[in-house]
Amino acid sequence: MNKNKKSVSIKTPELKCVEFRVESDRFNYGRFTLSPLRKGQANTIGSAIRRVLLGEIEGTCITRAKFHNISNEYSAIIGIEESIHEILMNLKEIVLQSDAYGIREGSIYVVGPKEVTAGDIILPPSVRIIDTTQHIASINKPIILDISLQIEKGRGYIIQNPGYIIQNANNSNYKDEFFPIDAAFAPVQNVNYSIHSYWSENETQEILFLEIWTNGALAPKEALYEASRNLIDFFLPFLNANEENRYGLPISCTPTANEENRYGLPISCTPTDTKGIDFNQMYIDQLNFSTRIYNCLKKANINTVSDLLNYSGEDLMKIKHLGKQSVKEILELIRNIGIDSPGNTV
Incomplete structure (x- = not known):
């Protein structure tokens, strides 16, 4: 050696x-x-x-489309160059961006003759089209193309059930059903x-x-x-595995009961010295905030505990969508792990 x-x-x-x-x-x-x-x-x-x-x-896709008065995916509309199936494939390729979860509604309502593109899609304010020039259909006669759309945000890939159309083929109301579209959410x-x-x-x-x-x-x-x-x-679950040091801080605990408060700390815990802890390297991810509080802090560019300590209770109240109760929760958690911040009151 x-x-x-x-x-x-x-x-x-x-x-x-x-x-x-x-x-x-x-x-x-x-x-x-x-x-x-x-x-x-x-x-x-x-x-x-x-x-x-x-x-x-996560990404956003068109996942269903309804063509009014059309009963079969492989139908052809007189006056439109593409079949219904081809239009569905074109809708599948439309690139969207959205911050909203759940199903959102969109539509296309155009009168030909016209080259129908993504820019013709009517969308809610929460959804945006990335490329408005993406081709959807070519109408060469004075007819109406009326399509209702459903838009979702998700991750990965969803292969729709190919038997969906067959199962509904004999349904007299099928013309009012949505055709499913395979979704490739990944941006x-x-x-x-x-x-x-x-x-x-x-x-x-x-x-x-x-x-x-x-x-x-x-x-x-x-x-x-x-x-x-x-x-x-x-x-994070691995970081939280040790209940006596859940937040990466030295905590002196002498529990007298198995009861814990809502932050996972034994009620009898008394926080001790936090000297030597680099709060610049401790991220708010480790503090077990609710998703809403976490998102509000991130949008305010608060990434580390050090960033958070620069905010008083009054400053936190000024952050958009962060209410008084949420600020109380933040300050209570900070106190429970033995850290003091400016104006640690609301």
């Missing part, structure tokens, strides 16, 4: 966007680097983030990662290169942020 070998400390890894291109409304490209990393870390991070980018990022089209190893300070270090292609509903950097958030959420 070489006693003279120096211990090596790697700097905190830094993420950089080294290239970003918008080749069209529906084609965004981003290339990122993360370094320095220890040997093996780049593959661990690259593999995990790639899986989440491809399978866990991330492709992800590649590669690793470059190099020798530095007597140790092998690595650089992770990450390439992300999206359909324009999210920029690559936004998709990477969402994927990182999802990964953090996946691992």
Whole structure:
């Protein structure tokens, strides 16, 4: 064993966007680097983030369409070049963006002759079309194309039941039924990662290169942020496994009962010294806030406990959608884990 070998400390890894291109409304490209990393870390991070980018990022799609007075998906409408099936396939490709969950309603009502595009879709305020030029149908006669649409936000892929149409084929009211459309919610089209190893300070270090292609509903950097958030959420149960140190803080507990308060801390816990804790490295994800409170804080760009401590109760009340009761919950949690913040009252 070489006693003279120096211990090596790697700097905190830094993420950089080294290239970003918008080749069209529906084609965004981003290339990122993360370094320095220890040997093996780049593959661990690259593999995990790639899986989440491809399978866990939410998107918005048209999932059902109703053609008024049409009884069969494979019908043809005189005066329209495309069959119903072809129009459904075109609707499937429409790229949308939405912050709203649940089913949203849209519609198309046009009079020909006309080239029908995504820009002709009438949408609620919560939904936006990324590329209004996407083709839907070509009407070459003075007829009306009337379509009702259902729009949903989700993740992954949904393959609709192909037997749906057959099961309803004998239904006299079928003309008023929605045709299901296969949904590909994922806004991330492709992800590649590669690793470059190099020798530095007597140790092998690595650089992770990450390439992300999206359909324009999210920029690559936004998709990477969402994927990182999802990964953090996946691992929170492991961070919370130790009830006596749920928040990563030294807490001196002498429980007299098994009862816990709503933050998971034994009622008899008395918070102790928090010196030495780097609140810049402690994220609000670890504080077990409700989804609504968490989202409000994130929108206010409060990411770490250090950010949160800069806000008094009065400041928190000014954050949009954060009510007095929510502010009380935030301040109560801060007090329960032994941290004091400016104006820790409401």
